[in-house]
């Protein structure tokens with residue numbers, strides 16, 4: 305038998321062996337310690353597996369840092385490109401103070417990530433906010449923190465948007481707490497990367513139910529109530545740049561987000577007569593725990609993602625916040641049916657046939673130009 309034990313492989317086998325020893329070591333201790341030690345062991349196993357996975361996918365050059373698990377911070381965030389220094393994010397809130405005074409805002413998925421940033425901005429500018437998602441404890445913590453920071457009340461309401469009865473109950477609760485909203489942000493989503501041949505019917509259904517049906521249940525139920533009360537409002541949906549292009553490996557999300565865009569553009573046309581306007585933001589990649597833990601769990605793709613963004617960096621939650629606040633505000637009352645892409649140029653950079661020519665050096669260009677000039681008259 306031929307054992308090919310290179311340093312790389314030896315290191316990996318040693319790592320796995322250590323993990324097994326750590327997790328086994330815990331088993332012979334007390335009941336409570338057993339659990340903890342096994343968790344550490346599992347983490348090490350996962351770290352080892354991630355190292356193997358990542359190195360196989362993108363063999364590291366000598367001197368590059370090897371990181372294993374994204375969520376455990378073992379994996380370093382990828383650096384921005386040099387040109388990013390021309391485009392620093394400005395996280396300050398853009399609209400004047402009081403822009404949402406006396407307004408009520410309803411944000412789905414408002415407890416985390418982009419939803420939290422948008423809620424914080426609305427609250428800072430005077431809105432009373434209601435945030436809704438499945439995990440009440442997460443919502444409560446966010447609500448307390450933002451209320452303490454801005455002095456404006458944020459109400460947490462538990463709601464699984466996949467269930468139309470739960471959505472109706474949540475809106476009943478909201479009506480009692482604040483009345484119907486002036487601003488609605490459909491931000492809740494579910495997603496994971498998976499080869500489509502591995503998707504179960506329930507995997508497909510779960511994503512489509514959260515993203516498309518959830519948005520539709522919230523939007524239709526709120527729309528009907530607003531129309532009955534003759535109250536105007538701004539609706540905003542957060543989709544993604546691949547809602548337009550489609551994307552492999554996130555097919556349920558791409559399909560559902562495309563559906564959300566069709567829903568919002570259609571209602572913009574139909575319900576303007578009731579004082580309701582509908583707009584869409586398509587964000588490019590922004591580091592949030594929810595997105596990156598499910599779409600780039602090993603951290604292997606972040607560098608290449610940044611590499612194709614002309615601005616040279618990821619977006620920030622506050623950049624989405626500022627755009628969302630403008631689109632939801634009284635400064636944007638002429639905006640309806642709009643789809644705004646905010647992605648540092650990633651979409652067009654991926655779309656252009658010849659954009660890879662960015663990698664051609666000056667010397668190579670001289671050669672290419674000479675070759676093309678030689679064709680004159682041929």
Ligand SMILES: CCCCC/C=C\C=C\C(=O)SCCNC(=O)CCNC(=O)[C@H](O)C(C)(C)COP(=O)(O)OP(=O)(O)OC[C@H]1O[C@@H](n2cnc3c(N)ncnc32)[C@H](O)[C@@H]1OP(=O)(O)O
Pocket residue numbers: 493494495496497498502503504505506507508510511544557588589590594595596598599600
């Ligand atoms: C780095 C990239 C940057 C660019 C980003 C661009 C766009 C981003 C779009 C986003 O939407 S990011 C937001 C992501 N945030 C979330 O997803 C938060 C909420 N997510 C969740 O709660 C869960 O991840 C989930 C799975 C969506 C829903 O949870 P739950 O209702 O508890 O479902 P189950 O765990 O019961 O699973 C249901 C069904 O799905 C199958 N499944 C789950 N994970 C996977 C997977 N990784 N691969 C394949 N299949 C999966 C699971 O097995 C169940 O199916 P069964 O047939 O087994 O019942």
Ligand SMILES: NC(=O)C1=CN([C@@H]2O[C@H](COP(=O)(O)OP(=O)(O)OC[C@H]3O[C@@H](n4cnc5c(N)ncnc54)[C@H](OP(=O)(O)O)[C@@H]3O)[C@@H](O)[C@H]2O)C=CC1
Pocket residue numbers: 412413414415416417418419436437438439440442463464465466490491492493494514518542543544545586587588589590591592593594595596
């Ligand atoms: N971050 C990124 O790079 C990008 C994000 N987006 C979009 O931005 C939005 C926010 O994503 P992001 O902040 O990154 O990720 P998060 O995972 O932090 O946000 C998703 C939110 O949706 C809520 N949610 C999930 N399922 C349900 C459900 N069944 N009912 C109610 N709420 C639910 C979650 O709360 P809970 O678990 O409590 O239910 C969570 O707060 C999403 O629409 C996403 O598609 C688009 C492009 C890029």
